[in-house]
Amino acid sequence: MRTHYCAQVNETHIGEEVTVAGWVSSRRDHGGLIFIDLRDKDEVVQLVCDPADSAEAHKLAEDVRDQFVLIATGKVRARGEGLENPRLKTGKIEIVVEKLVIENRSKPMPFDLGDERVNEEIKLKHRYLELRTQKSYDIFKLRSKATIAARNALDELGFLEVETPIITKSTPEGARDYLVPSRVHHGEFYALPQSPQLFKQLLMVGGFDRYFQIAKCFRDEDLRADRQPEFTQIDVEMSFCDQEDVIAIAEKLLHDVFTACGFDIPATFKRMPHFEAMEKYGSDKPDMRYDLAMVDVIDIFERCDNEIFSNIAKSPKKNRIKALRVPKGDEIFSKRQMKGFEDYVRKFGAQGLGYFQMKEDGLKGPLTKFFTDEDIQLIIDRCELEVGDAVFFGAGEKKLVWDYMGRFRIFLAETMEIIPKDKFEFLWVVDFPMFEVEDGQVKALHHPFTQPKSLDYEDIEEIESIAYDIVLNGTELGGGSIRIHKEDIQSEIFKLLGIGEEEAQDKFGFLLDALKYGAPPHGGFAIGLDRLIMLMTGASSIRDVIAFPKTQKAQCLLTQAPSEVDPEQLKELHLRVRQQPAT
Incomplete structure (x- = not known):
């Protein structure tokens, strides 16, 4: 049916007759010449329909629309000077169509292929069309x-x-x-x-x-x-x-x-x-593309004058107080942002979130008044704080602190956009x-x-x-x-x-x-x-x-599964569907 896939046609075929097949990616009528981008499994090639070469093919091309299925035969020629497309493997050539077959027509598409803004449900309902994209x-x-x-x-x-x-x-x-x-x-x-x-x-x-x-x-x-x-x-x-x-x-x-x-x-x-992963990163699957490791400070907080923290610190086996240092965090985040982070961790059960800022003249923040100068220095040393840093504190039951501080670590990394996108860290x-x-x-x-x-x-x-x-x-x-x-x-x-x-x-x-x-x-x-x-x-x-996934509700929008079945099938299986009571 075809002599070449689209990607195989190149300068070595100039002057030869080839047959290609695929779907129409786009069609452009330049007032006499009609250009068609034809795509098969992994590449696009440009077809040229010129009435001087084939009046019949040109007439058919006038009816062609996006996603029509075509079979085209013609001679390969070099594109004109300045008309090459370096983004395509086939960008230096085009095929002058001598014979064109519209193998199948397509209804207007329900969405533009490759448009990332399209609702996912629409894509899944027409999954076979989404699969047609290069991606x-x-x-x-x-x-x-x-x-x-x-x-x-x-x-x-x-x-x-x-x-x-x-x-x-x-x-x-x-x-x-x-x-x-x-x-x-x-x-x-x-x-x-x-x-x-x-x-x-x-x-x-x-x-x-x-x-x-x-x-x-x-x-x-x-x-x-x-x-x-x-x-x-x-x-x-x-x-x-x-x-x-x-x-x-x-x-x-x-x-x-x-x-x-x-x-x-x-x-x-x-x-x-596993224990180290939980203690440092609050997760048994830590992302190691960035640091932001937690530090245990429960012994220091046991000596502070804040009863909430000191009472938590009295049970170091079942409880945790973790510090999370953010390099240059005081320069990156405003005070309002840092206070707002408390709303984030509360969604995961935290009672609150403390923080300090490392300034030129020392550690500042609403909690510093509860610590001696010696313990303030110990926090600076243990967290390895430098001027411009911020440090956040989570306190409470061990598994709860691991969970919300681990989530907070990821949230901060995403907020600061410090996660490398092109790195594999095992x-x-x-x-x-x-x-x-x-x-x-x-x-x-x-x-x-x-x-x-x-x-x-x-x-x-x-x-x-x-x-x-x-x-x-x-x-x-x-x-x-x-x-x-x-x-x-x-x-x-x-x-x-x-x-x-x-x-x-x-x-x-x-x-x-x-x-x-x-x-x-x-x-x-x-x-x-x-x-x-x-x-x-x-x-x-x-x-x-x-290839054919389910939604987050475990439904296949393409086939409409799950679905009701014939009562006779249920009877054969000795099953009866109980009607849900009205609410």
């Missing part, structure tokens, strides 16, 4: 290249690609399952997998040694910019390994993927214990707590199959796991752990989580049984492919890198 094509071209590079890298490292079930048993893994009713087994349900976690462990028990999969995962949870109800991850598991072995594989994989996509990243990444966060306690209930921080470093403890929240997350530019790219491979340890973890023997056998019996048959030591990781591509392309949302 979208480049994203999915890179996604394809990254996925192929991941497969090649893992294949070279001896990993075997194995598919695991998409309809499986519902198990508690942190998020809500999507359920699939069984037609054959009345009243029973499958679940779509939140991850292939249990199956990849069973593959290790089965002796597969090294497994990977580009896996579809499903979680029925509240959505945001980097979450979708269905997503894709690069899933990896290996036997007879420790944490260092797994991290080395993950670093090699990411290095190969980024290199294949034309990016330069280090071969190994920095590491930080970080391993290691030594995660095994458990967290919420409202008196013990929960696994990662998942209940994570190997603890030791079960010798006084406080259950002090148990560390052999778990690790890979963070890129403040986004959790993925993570993993060394798994429990001994039945007695797994049973003990279930007990600590309040999962009795009967419940454990009901929900995880197949895994517990497998661990009795010589399970090898094993571990692995998973990397979110969608998030990876989002960060590599600089996309603002994960929806931009998924």
Whole structure:
């Protein structure tokens, strides 16, 4: 149908006849000559319809409009002097059309392609049109290249690609399952997998040694910019390994993927214990492209004359008082702005936000009157304050302070526009707590199959796991752990989580049984492919890198899913829809 893609036509083809095909990007009638920019998958070429060369083609071109599908045959010629377009690969030539076929017409477009101001719902409703833009094509071209590079890298490292079930048993893994009713087994349900976690462990028990999969995962949870109800991850598991072995594989994989996509990243990444990340940055996924680290000043505030701060400081195990130094902050922010920052942190539960300004004649601010000169100097020294700096203070319960001061750090960096846009900063966060306690209930921080470093403890929240997350530019790219491979340890973890023997056998019996048959030591990781591509392309949302994404309400505006189904289908599945009561 065509002899060349648009991008392939260049000066070497001058004088030759070529056939190209694609969509009309624009049409310009110059009073006799009609110019058409024709675009295919990744480039535009200029067509010239001249009645002197082909009256028939010129007549057809008069009817052509944007996004018509054309097939054009003609001779390649050099553009006239001063008429070249250096922005295009094809900018030095044009095709003089001898034969033109309007293969298909297009209705007027519902929006201008590439217009960033268009409402996202309109774009998602016509997603196939948004995919027609150069930006979208480049994203999915890179996604394809990254996925192929991941497969090649893992294949070279001896990993075997194995598919695991998409309809499986519902198990508690942190998020809500999507359920699939069984037609054959009345009243029973499958679940779509939140991850292939249990199956990849069973593959290790089965002796597969090294497994990977580009896996579809499903979680029925509240959505945001980097979450979708269905997503894709690069899933990896290996036997007879420790944490260092797994991290080395993950670093090699990411290095190969980024290199294949034309990016330069280090071969190994920095590491930080989870506790340090929380204490310094208030986050288990800190963005390391900029500093703004928090400093602990609770011991200094314990001696101050302000009862609110001194009472908080009397319980340093459960409470925190953190200082956040902003270099030149006193010069950047007005007093009104600094007072206004309090409104920001209050949205996340803070009771207030204190601040000092470093002036030529010393530390100034409404709180200085509560401190001795010696403690004022100690604050200056510990925070490494210089003239022109500002320092902010957050006080309260430990997890609350970590959260709102961590958010405030990001807010300040965005406000000051100090975050580099063209930099990839990787970080391993290691030594995660095994458990967290919420409202008196013990929960696994990662998942209940994570190997603890030791079960010798006084406080259950002090148990560390052999778990690790890979963070890129403040986004959790993925993570993993060394798994429990001994039945007695797994049973003990279930007990600590309040999962009795009967419940454990009901929900995880197949895994517990497998661990009795010589399970090898094993571990692995998973990397979110969608998030990876989002960060590599600089996309603002994960929806931009998924071909047919859902909205934040988990709806597909293109197909109108979810939707009602035929009552007969429900009857076959032994289901009945309950009507919501009127409000």
